[in-house]
Amino acid sequence: MKCPIATHDIQLNLKHRDWAFKNVGYGPVNPNIEDKVFWAKRADEWATTPEIAKQSRCGNCSAFIQTEEMMNCIVHGIAGDESVDESYAPEVIASAELGYCELFDFKCAADRTCSAWLVGGPIKTPLTSAQKKMLMMAKFENGNKEEYSTGDNNE
Numbered sequence: 001m002k003c004p005i006a007t008h009d010i011q012l013n014l015k016h017r018d019w020a021f022k023n024v025g026y027g028p029v030n031p032n033i034e035d036k037v038f039w040a041k042r043a044d045e046w047a048t049t050p051e052i053a054k055q056s057r058c059g060n061c062s063a064f065i066q067t068e069e070m071m072n073c074i075v076h077g078i079a080g081d082e083s084v085d086e087s088y089a090p091e092v093i094a095s096a097e098l099g100y101c102e103l104f105d106f107k108c109a110a111d112r113t114c115s116a117w118l119v120g121g122p123i124k125t126p127l128t129s130a131q132k133k134m135l136m137m138a139k140f141e142n143g144n145k146e147e148y149s150t151g152d153n154n155e
Contacts, residue, residue: 003073006106016106024104024114031111045115059110062120063103063135069126070100074107102135 006013020026025042028035039050046053058064074093097110099122104114110122118138123131 003070003077004100004105007070007073007100008077013106016104017108020101020104020106020114024116026104026114027112031109042113042115053113056113056117056119057110058099058101058108058112058114058117059097060119060121061101061113062118062123062131063101063116063138064099064108064110064122065102065127066099066122066124067126074098074100077107103139 006016017026021029025038025045028038036050039053042053042056043050046056071093078093098107099110100106101108102123103116103118116138118134127135
């Protein structure tokens with residue numbers, strides 16, 4: 001698997017994450033602080049209660065990728081291109097429970113959510129053809145019309 005560029009390019013990762021904050025309601029900004037306004041907006045958007053909306057997080061979204069290969073990409077990306085001690089990367093990953101948002105192409109925190117939340121995650125095993133197609137359609141529907149790629153050439 002070829003690692004997504006945003007797993008090791010911090011500027012690109014931040015650009016995509018900031019786009020998600022502005023365009024698809026990625027948040028809350030600090031998941032450790034109660035944000036009633038944020039959850040009320042998600043609840044209104046999804047026609048539910050804030051309590052139920054809070055159960056739809058990136059960590060259980062089917063666009064949240066935590067395969068072994070992707071987690072290795074994130075580890076190496078955090079450590080950088082230089083051959084430095086990567087022992088701190090798992091601590092960084094664990095503190096935010098990171099994964100990769102396949103819809104919007106950035107490293108994502110499990111405790112957040114966005115308007116494009118999809119039931120059925122996280123993805124911890126290689127994507128199936130059906131999952132790839134579902135994510136491709138979701139990317140298109142959510143305005144991310146860039147070519148879908150999982151990094152392999154077997155699509």
